[in-house]
Amino acid sequence: FKELRHESKLCFLYLSIYPEDYEINAEKLIHLLVAEGFIQEDEEMMMEDMARYYIDELIDRSLVKAERIERGKVMSCKIHDLLRDVIIKKAKELNFVNIYNEKHHSSAICRREVVHHLMNNSYLCDRSVNKRMRSFLYIGERTGFELGFVNTTNLKLKLLRALDMGGLWISSKGYICQTLPDVIGDLIHLRYLGIPDTPVNILPASISNIRFLQTLDASGYY
Structure with missing residues (x-):
């Protein structure tokens, strides 16, 4: 980890947001890394290409496993369980992300919050306590007709850069x-x-007020 360049370290730490054994969509990960501001502009490469370069570097170092490859391009990847434990520990030390679940509720200071499981299918925490939040992501597996609900009051976080309610x-x-x-x-900083x-x-x-929006994912229908 110490040998990685700064951007690669951020990309590696960011993988702590995913549940265990989760197959990570590489394209979506790239868009999130760019939206979070982890990727700096380069005169020779687009930010998305730079993000893919850092992901490929993690794969080359065997820190991340390529799961699905099409025409030589990594489409999805996974992180090894032991390494996931390591980056989760490091992410906690740096207050990098808060994972909301039955044991760990919302943080009043962490700028990123990820929900893996919804208690009673509802996300009931008072979002107003952390107005500095930069990203809110729901990443979870769903079975049958189980439904998740997010109250619209959760959208009143003015500094959000990434919001995923898939x-x-x-x-x-x-x-x-x-x-x-x-x-x-009102989320004018949303990317x-x-x-x-x-x-x-x-x-x-x-939605036309969100002038910095880079990615809108409205694919599929539940």
Whole structure:
């Protein structure tokens, strides 16, 4: 880890956000790394190409395992269990990310929060306690017709750069939303917005306020 360049260290630490044995979509990971601001612009390479270069470097060093390769390009990867334990420990030391689950609830100071499991299918924490949050990501496996809900009040985090609600059903006052709430337009620093596999099929006009948005993932439908 100490021998890695700064950007590669950040990419490696970022892998701590994923659950155990999770197959990581390389393209999505690249977009998240860019959105988080970990990748610096280069005169010769696009930021996405730089991010892929750092991922390939981690694979070459056997820190990450290439899981699926198509036409010579890594499409998905996994992190070895032992190494995952190491980077989770390091990420905790650096307060790099907070993993929300049944044992560890929301952090009032950590700038990144990842949800792996929803308690009673709901994310009930008061998001107003951490207005410095830079990213909120839901990464989890779902079985059957189990539903996840994220209250629209969770969107009132003005400094967010990355927001991924893939597979979750967004609720407001007890009703399921098929459109993103207008408050999404207040997230003017947002670079990555993920709403894949959700009932959302309408984007509000306020989304035009997000001038720095780089990636909008609205693929699939739950």
